[in-house]
Amino acid sequence: MRSTMQDQPLSLSRLLRYATTVHARSTVTTWTGETTRTRTYGELGARAAQVAHALTRLGVHRSDRVATFMWNNGEHLEVYAAVPAMGAVLHALNIRLFPEQLVYIANHAEDRVVFVDGSLLDTFTPLLPQLATVRHVIVVNGDAGALEAPAHVTVHAYEQLLAQEPATYDFPVVDEDAAATMCYTSGTTGDPKGVVYSHRSLYLHAMHLTTPGAMGLSPRERCLAIVPMFHVNAWSLPFAALMSGASLLMPDQHLQPEPLLALMAAGRPTRAAAVPTIWSGILARLASHPQDISHLSEAFVGGSAVPPALMQAFEERHGVRIVHAWGMTETSAVSTVAHPPADRPDDEAWQYRLTQGQFPALVEHRIVDDEGAVVPHDGSSLGELQVRGPWVTGAYYAPSPTADAGDHFDDGWLRTGDIGRITPDGYLTLVDRAKDVIKSGGEWISSVEMENDVMAHPAVAEAAVFGVPDDRWDERPCVAVALADGADADVITLRAHLADSWARWQLPERWAFVDAVPKTSVGKFDKKTLRRLYAAGELAITYAP
């Protein structure tokens, strides 16, 4: 039996029309370095229409990829709004990637047009000759004349381009499963892999973001979007703000604590979203430059785990609640949010707040052990996290033969590559990457938890735990330790320290004292190199007595 309901799509073009009329008075405010520049969503509607006309005139058709190479600012939001609404595909390039990765990604996506911030021309210009499919570059807030472009590329100035276009555009209704935006993951192995979001997935994810279980957005809220718009659609915040009528504050290139706090003083945000290091910097700045930021009732943090001390400091000193969230490019950013249960005492609630967060209704989740068996959500059984749902990717875009050929999907579920556990009430704790977890005698040891515990010893500067082959137990943990300057500690001391929180069988036998732990290009412990050095006998191992 079919329903009698209308067959109407979840459409970003209709969302744009809605937001720019019903919420026409809501605003997007950009920090210029000295002051703010504000436009209403009503003005955004007119300018998005001009962007769509301009792109149409430049020959952009449905499904064509339109890239941005921009900071978070009001103009970026205009492009964000216009491109999916006209049926084209927005591709926000991560300006922080290595040049060769950027070139690979833009060519793989076949980007035809790139919008570039004037402040990023120095970074962008050397790439341009290698971007094989780009035909138009549009310079935003900068000197278009200064850009030297190859013959097959036409350079435009954003404001001049818009000025000649009408302020209304008949945005089409696009199929909800059609591509709307795309983003690449920069994995540590192989070429970056593309994820293509649909109108449906972005709509549902943005709608979820507006609920109290996530960020709780309405026209009453002003949201500081520090998380870059080139990181998984800025966690869908642009679309969630348009949907709910929440106003947006954008820092542009000014991501240091001082200008961020100046923008906060000017715009008094009630919500914000950023990675932990941003919050650490703001906290440090506030210690020497006091400022009332209690207007910020909830600050969302994702990208990596938040130190509990940071959460406590913001809450006690500044009346700001830090809320932990977790997601990945493949899951449209925000998948779990660590609002604690309503019915638990404070100390227990605190433990919940340190998890990666609670799953929402639209992200199905399971933990799968080494043998492929689904284990219970009992808060202790470990395994790989797998997720499923309408805003989770089911494939990568046009995988290249040289791309990481790993097995990313399991019977329709996304394999996250993360090892974790889930409580009966749906809170996720991630303990390790699957490739780093140590499988010893059929039991799993989290390398991350163990190295955090080693690093908690005052004599230790840094420590990495990695798995090495073992005849009897298949695999055992090995610890690479760099001692703090002038400190001293031996294996007996460090093992005794670990014995406070680890079972006897888990304690590592192999220890390597090093000057520094080797790191990857993005600053993470390079366990692949550690395993290679160990296998080659190039690490001096001290065995526990």
Place this chain on the structure above:
Amino acid sequence: MRSTMQDQPLSLSRLLRYATTVHARSTVTTWTGETTRTRTYGELGARAAQVAHALTRLGVHRSDRVATFMWNNGEHLEVYAAVPAMGAVLHALNIRLFPEQLVYIANHAEDRVVFVDGSLLDTFTPLLPQLATVRHVIVVNGDAGALEAPAHVTVHAYEQLLAQEPATYDFPVVDEDAAATMCYTSGTTGDPKGVVYSHRSLYLHAMHLTTPGAMGLSPRERCLAIVPMFHVNAWSLPFAALMSGASLLMPDQHLQPEPLLALMAAGRPTRAAAVPTIWSGILARLASHPQDISHLSEAFVGGSAVPPALMQAFEERHGVRIVHAWGMTETSAVSTVAHPPADRPDDEAWQYRLTQGQFPALVEHRIVDDEGAVVPHDGSSLGELQVRGPWVTGAYYAPSPTADAGDHFDDGWLRTGDIGRITPDGYLTLVDRAKDVIKSGGEWISSVEMENDVMAHPAVAEAAVFGVPDDRWDERPCVAVALADGADADVITLRAHLADSWARWQLPERWAFVDAVPKTSVGKFDKKTLRRLYAAGELAITYAP
């Protein structure tokens, strides 16, 4: 270009599994008349599984209609959860309809099973022999043995039926466009018309309900659902509560102010939903029986317009904010919610709160005038409200030849039959039913606004305004007035009173002084009868001098 997102449906079966695990500690509490009976959503999961097993054993297949004849209680929620999740179609019968309407509706929907509250057996039993397709009746909280049933109907006791079934059920994944629930509108003309909601429409509508732009639901909230579960799925509250983890409070048959306040004292709801008369009764009771109900931060009101005095009294005396909402069976209940804009002063905000409310992103809306032209959203242009969206119906279920053959759809939009205006920021004000609005010399006069103004005169007990034919102006307003006991007022006085707020050309010439205004079976002014009496010359008309 297709997205890489997973093709995963919006499914009430997955919602049930989610709610009964992740939100297993949330509760549904039913008032028994003296105390409360509480079950957790975890227990709900087990009992919904038992309901599904029992129905399967009774031969219920996908798409079969399963009816309820029940008050709002925890057992009704179990049936609500189980039936759509197993792929069958829940049909909550409106226990307040006339017997002949109930029989028509149950036969038209081809209901196979009916769940009946024991307290409703006296009403239900006389209907049963006429329900042609019903094969099983399941008596909830009552004496199944007391029900005399025809030979082709088997009677079961709910708890006994459940007791023999397993507490887990492998709910299927149902196509999101498949039927999930249905509801009939009881129009004043013709047979009732059925609307069939899909998993998709209910999911999206419930998700909207959880946002701050609507009810703002999370595990922190306790929601008193007074609006009957047989009225448009109780505005989707059951599904929204399951999705968000909000707890539910259910009054069962105890809808008088005294037990409702007793339930509120026991359950301390933070949200509630009911029609205005319920709130009037509670307000009156509180005047003589003081009780702190300030835990109730937002009380949602729909079904008919709320008197401003009622809103003020709740806010000033009890710290409870009454929030006006509007919708209809055809629009899945809640379509607009009157949260005022964040950026307006108090007196202006108050005017916004008296509207029907602001449209959300997923309900497209337009006002169409008498000639079929779309008029601007300028806050003054009147016309018929038309809406479109994924939770708006696009048809009626299997329309019968004798059903009202009106033209309900216009190029894919639902014609609501309501006359109204929309502000630039998307707030709706309804002024009349389309069939009652008076079209005089090309201008429209709201019969409802005019009769409200007549009734504001202290000498008037009640007044109905209706259109009558006029040679010069096509149509003119005629007023039927019943004066208050012992009061006196003539046409000159009443016209002078109206002249304070109406233009000279709008003032009615024709006045009929009556003992009482004729009413329909549901207590509304019967303008059809008034027009007939006028045409037959059976109303004594006084003409204004």
